[in-house]
Every structure is written in C-alpha cells, then in structure tokens.
Amino acid sequence: MTRADHLVLIGMMGAGKSTVGRLLAERRGQPFADTDDEIERRTGMSVAALFAERGEAGFRRIEAEVLADLLAAGRPAVLSCGGGVVTGAANREILGERATVVWLTAPVDVLARRVGDGRTRPLLGDDPEAALAALLDERRPCFEEVADHAVDTAGRTPATVADRVARAVG
Ligand code: S3P
Numbered sequence: 001m002t003r004a005d006h007l008v009l010i011g012m013m014g015a016g017k018s019t020v021g022r023l024l025a026e027r028r029g030q031p032f033a034d035t036d037d038e039i040e041r042r043t044g045m046s047v048a049a050l051f052a053e054r055g056e057a058g059f060r061r062i063e064a065e066v067l068a069d070l071l072a073a074g075r076p077a078v079l080s081c082g083g084g085v086v087t088g089a090a091n092r093e094i095l096g097e098r099a100t101v102v103w104l105t106a107p108v109d110v111l112a113r114r115v116g117d118g119r120t121r122p123l124l125g126d127d128p129e130a131a132l133a134a135l136l137d138e139r140r141p142c143f144e145e146v147a148d149h150a151v152d153t154a155g156r157t158p159a160t161v162a163d164r165v166a167r168a169v170g
Contacts, residue, residue, distance in 0.1 A: 005076045005098060005099070006070075006071060006073075006076055006077050006078070006079055006098060006099040006100070007024065007028070007030075007076075007077075007078045007079070007099065007100050007102065007165075007169060008071075008078075008079045008080075008081060008095060008099040008100070008101045008102070009021050009024075009078070009079070009080045009081065009101075009102055009104055009165070010081050010083075010085060010086055010095075010101055010102070010103050010104070010143060010146065010147065011083065011103050011104035011105060011106075011143070011153075012083045012105075012106070012111050012132060012135065012136055012139070013083045013111065013115050013121055013123075013124070013132065014106065014110070014111035014112070014113075014114035014115040014132070015083070015104035015105065015106055015111065015153055016104055016106075016114070016153050016158055016161060017034075017080035017081065017104055018034050018036075018037075018080045019158040020080075020104065020153075020158050020161045020162050020165065021034065021078050021079065021080035022078075023158055023159060023162040024078045024162050024165060024166065025077070025078035027162065027166065028078065030075070030076055030077050030078055031073075031075065031077045031078070032077065032078050032079075032080075033070050033077055033078075033079050033080075034079070034080045034081075035063055035066050035067055035070065035079070035080070035081045035082050035085060036082045038066045038069075038070065039059075039062050039063060039066050039082075042062070042066065043062065046120075047059070047082075047120070047121075047122065048120055048121075048122050050062070051122035051123075052122070056122075056123075060084070060087070060088060063082060063084070063085060063088075063091075064088050064090060064091055067081065067085060067091055067094065067095075068094060071094055071095070071098045071099060079099070083135070083139075084123070084135075084139070086139055086142035086143055086145075086146055087138075087139060087142055092142060092145055092146045095146050096146060100148050100149075100169050101146050101147050101148050101149075102147065102148065102149045102150070102151055102165050102168060102169065103143045103144075103146075103147035103149070103150040103151070104150075104151055104153050104161065104165075105150050105151065105152050105153065105154075106152065106153045106154045107154055108129060108132050108133045108136060109129065110153075110154045111132050111136075112128050112129035112132055115128055115132070116128075123135065148169075149165075149168040149169065151164045151165050151168060152164075
C-alpha cells in the first residue's frame with residue numbers, strides 16, 4: 001500500500017476532525033471512519049467509560065489496534081483520529097507509512113470554545129482551556145513529526161477547511 005492511500009486528519013480535541021473528515025469523504029467518494037466511533041463500536045463502551053474502567057493506557061491500547069486495522073483496509077478512506085493518537089510512536093510510524101496526514105490546527109482559546117465544558121472528554125477536567133494548552137505543548141512535536149500538511153481552522157467553516165485540506169493534498 002502506498003502512503004497516499006488514506007487521508008488522515010489529526011489534531012487536538014475541538015479541531016473539527018470528524019466534521020471535516022465526513023465532508024471530505026463525501027467529496028472524495030470514499031468511506032469515512034473515526035477512531036473514537038470505532039473504539040466505541042468494538043467495545044460497546046463510551047470513550048469516557050473506557051477511560052474510567054481501563055485508564056488512559058487501556059484506552060490507548062485499543063486505539064492503537066483500531067488505528068492499525070483501519071489503516072490496513074484495502075480501500076482508500078478518510079479517517080479522523082482522536083487527538084491523542086499521535087502520542088504513540090507506533091501510531092506515528094504507521095501513519096507515516098500508510099497515509100497522507102493533515103493536522104487541523106486552531107489556537108487554544110478557539111479549541112476551548114468548541115469543546116465547551118468538555119464533559120464527554122475525560123482528559124479535560126475542570127479547566128478545559130488549561131488542559132488543552134498543556135496537552136498541545138506536550139503533543140506539538142508529535143503532530144509536527146507526523147503531519148504532511150497543516151491547515152488552520154480558526155474562523156473557518158468545516159466546508160472551507162475541507163476545501164483547504166483538499167487543496168493541500170492535491
Ligand atoms: C483524546 C481525544 C478524544 C478522545 C479521547 C482522548 C485526546 O478525541 O480520543 O477523549 O487524548 O486528545 P477527539 O480529539 O476526537 O475529541
């Protein structure tokens with residue numbers, strides 16, 4: 001499989017990966033998958049419940065399996081990944097091998113506004129903006145390592161972001 005077969009969206013929580021990914025899949029006539037949705041489908045549990053029962057490490061193990069399986073699919077697809085997928089070295093490696101990876105970016109205050117109170121996102125705690133800032137600091141080198149392109153989403157509609165992504169990947 002060549003690296004350009006799948007188009008994968010990465011980025012922090014609130015970057016708009018799932019919404020933009022669906023639009024892109026529609027336009028490209030390709031299937032769409034979201035790692036969090038697939039994790040929930042396979043386990044029959046919500047992401048929040050998985051974190052609570054198995055801890056972040058347990059969630060990351062399932063996430064890595066799901067990512068590898070989705071990237072192994074023969075038919076080119078558009079995938080959106082949970083924000084923490086880039087923290088796994090093995091995940092970064094297979095993304096580099098099997099996909100064109102686009103990093104959707106936005107300033108932390110914009111991300112925080114989009115995630116709201118962050119109730120369904122276990123890593124955000126009581127102060128989502130501070131948590132997002134800390135996570136972005138930690139993860140920035142991982143995003144930079146794996147991204148082929150970065151697209152700023154601030155002040156743009158999902159349709160416009162999809163246009164920019166389509167233009168970036170050619
Ligand atoms: C996470 C992001 C979430 C989800 C989980 C952990 C993260 O996905 O995978 O709550 O570590 O950034 P989204 O980025 O789709 O919100």
